[in-house]
Amino acid sequence: MYDDIFNWLKEHGITEVECILPDITGVARGKIIPKDKFISEPDMRLPEAVLLQTVTGEYPQSSLLDETDADMELKPDPSTLRFVPWAQDPTASLIFDCFSPDGLPVETAPRNVLRRILNLYENMELKPIVAPEMEFYLISPNPDPDVPLQPPIGRTGRSEFGRRSYAVDAVNEFDPLFEEIYDYCHDQNLEVDTLIHEIGAAQMEINFLHGHAMDLADQVFLFKRTVRESAFHHKMYATFMAKPMEGEPGSAMHIHQSLVEVETGNNAFSNNDGSPSELFFHFIGGLQKYLPQTMPFFAPYVNSFRRLTRFTAAPTNVEWGYDNRTVGLRVPRASAKGRRIENRLAGVDVNPYLAIACSLACGYLGIKEKLQPRAPLSSNAYSLPYQFPTTLEESIERLRQCEPIHDILGQRFVEMYIAVKEQEVSEYFRVISPWERKYLLLHV
Missing domain, CATH: 3.30.590.10 (Glutamine synthetase/guanido kinase, catalytic domain)
Incomplete structure (x- = not known):
């Protein structure tokens, strides 16, 4: 299934592969894997919680999160294979799709949300x-x-x-x-x-x-x-x-x-x-x-x-x-x-x-x-x-x-997205801004 990817990596002398997926905020998450390791094990596993971090790296307080923190099955999309031109060593990037252990798309993965539409x-x-x-x-x-x-x-x-x-x-x-x-x-x-x-x-x-x-x-x-x-x-x-x-x-x-x-x-x-x-x-x-x-x-x-x-x-x-x-x-x-x-x-x-x-x-x-x-x-x-x-x-x-x-x-996706946004709002309101210190500290 991945022979074209493997051949491309070898042909271009790639030494490392950035295995990435977009989380719910659009941040690139994943692993950087040596080329030989990737060829021997092209699929990857990460917990679903990786997708559901706030922009500050925290996690929402939601009963919808799996308490066992189980792994997703991640598979590379061959159409996303690209060079990483700013890397010092010859490096490729691949975007991965997220599946449950029984092969169903993970509904909180942003690419799967778009694919659903x-x-x-x-x-x-x-x-x-x-x-x-x-x-x-x-x-x-x-x-x-x-x-x-x-x-x-x-x-x-x-x-x-x-x-x-x-x-x-x-x-x-x-x-x-x-x-x-x-x-x-x-x-x-x-x-x-x-x-x-x-x-x-x-x-x-x-x-x-x-x-x-x-x-x-x-x-x-x-x-x-x-x-x-x-x-x-x-x-x-x-x-x-x-x-x-x-x-x-x-x-x-x-x-x-x-x-x-x-x-x-x-x-x-x-x-x-x-x-x-x-x-x-x-x-x-x-x-x-x-x-x-x-x-x-x-x-x-x-x-x-x-x-x-x-x-x-x-x-x-x-x-x-x-x-x-x-x-x-x-x-x-x-x-x-x-x-x-x-x-x-x-x-x-x-x-x-x-x-x-x-x-x-x-x-x-x-x-x-x-x-x-x-x-x-x-x-x-x-x-x-x-x-x-x-x-x-x-x-x-x-x-x-x-x-x-x-x-x-997707009901669960929307509920999890709302939970992430509410967590971010909560974190924001714990911060006291320079404006507040400037105008309120000694004036009210």
């Missing part, structure tokens, strides 16, 4: 196509977390200031870094496309070519590691926090999505005459109904909600419109073949597997329920009322009550 579309003879856009900040090294972040020094010897949106020279400040990022992406078959400078100081955006949803989720997962590693090499940090700096815009992962008919290869969002299909409108209707109820997948941390204000170029509602960047659901100007919906809600801090899975799940429910969207908006959507929960706690409670999403993503 893709199977639903496959049963409808449809294939989701996605294209993420990744925004992130370059920052100066910040070893002390109590010190505010600052933009890094560019080739001019100065830190960036002011607004440099779409400025080519501002990107050129960091040419050696971006040349290396593109080289690293090429070595890993990460199909990145356009690079632009975003609104914030040293805020960048890299877009991916459209493709199969699972493959793109894998690429985003690896891309975050790639950018961080390259930034370290150039003596700076790259951060995918949703709102890392005061006074600067947040960072998003916009998800362009469409559906292709498996039999014909046609875009299911368009009729034969080029007009929008009923399925297109149902998909938007599903997003409008269910996105506000599933916010923890698109804004997973306390910091995520700092981004979602009308003052940071982020969506504040689930209105939709044609080529309108003020709405949460934008339909870009495109041909009938390229008709797609851009979900602008997700922060770049999301787990890509879960954000893509949930976005597609909302659209799927819209199709099944034959939901109709509100009329498209051609005006400024920021003038409308805020339509999302305003805190992580409120968003968790709304997710807890959204039974259709529990059914489609």
